[in-house]
Amino acid sequence: MLTYIKERSAFLFINVLLFASIALFLWFVHVPGWLIILVFICWFIPLLTSYLLEFWQRKNYYEPLIMNAQLLDQQYLLSEVVERPDFLEGKIVHDILQSTNKQMHEHVNKYKQMQTEYREYIETWVHEIKTPIAAGKLILDNHKSSDVKGVYEEFEKVEGFVEQALYYARSSSTSNDYLVKEFSLKPCVTNVLKKNAKAFIHNKIQLDLADFNEVVYSDEKWVEFIINQLISNSIKYSQKKEKKIRIFTTMHEHNLILHIVDNGVGIGEKDIRRVFDKGFTGENGRAFGSSTGIGLYLCKKLADKLHLGLDIQSQKNAGTEARIIFPKSKVTLLEQ
Structure with a gap:
């Protein structure tokens, strides 16, 4: 409330100066005091009432907005859970939030698609590379020597790393794979x-x-x-x-x-x-x-x-x- 009043203190100060000037003029021309008080009431009661209604309106919008922002794990969904307000400033804020949220979803979906395509490529590559590895091991099985034995072990290491690459590619979305x-x-x-x-x-x-x-x-x-x-x-x-x-x-x-x-x-x-x-x-x-x-x-x-x-x-x-x-x-x- 105090912050709200401080933001409008300049406008209030101008109104007070204007009323003081008018009241001083009315006093010089011998206008009765009760009439000057009536002018004060007619001037400031509607003004303060409009401020109060405006404050209440914004409070009812921004408090749930701040609370939801603190409670949501995924804060980018904020515009989805807060209703569009009925005052101009809130409408502008709400529309901007929805617009940025929509753009963010488009970017996320784009990168998700890129990630999916990359993962599918890795999985395809792994399955393809397994064939020549298996063929190479089969050939080495028919040639027994110390040199061949070392090559066979290296093939097994390669096979292990290839399998590791496959599971690493799948690890980001195990819910679809296990x-x-x-x-x-x-x-x-x-x-x-x-x-x-x-x-x-x-x-x-x-x-x-x-x-x-x-x-x-x-x-x-x-x-x-x-x-x-x-x-x-x-x-x-x-x-x-x-x-x-x-x-x-x-x-x-x-x-x-x-x-x-x-x-x-x-x-x-x-x-x-x-x-x-x-x-x-x-x-x-x-x-x-x-x-x-x-x-x-x-x-x-x-x-x-x-x-x-x-x-x-x-x-x-x-x-x-x-x-x-x-x-x-x-x-x-x-x-x-």
């Missing part, structure tokens, strides 16, 4: 181990796979990708002697946890808090020279969108434990 259903966790883990069988043999890593038969609720394809990334990391950062990876599950009241534990080089205390940051490679990444800092970031991003927990605990030179936390039921998953 299907939550019941599936057995053991076959999912076994499929990942089969993919990495040659890496286990080549690196002479002992596998300790527990016997578990639990059923979980999620998207099997996406979960398999996350597990593969975690196991690949365990293989990549294994120690030189007595290498070992243990995989087992533990049951809790509200969830099931899949544990992937290795006795590799481990992660330093200063790096452990940043392992899920995009592009972060840390001390191990610099030492091994083959880390992109995308794998764990992508795993965390997908796990969050699938409403799964993902946690990593590690100690330098002692090993790392990765845990994927599944809700016990589909109802629990959908409530999160």
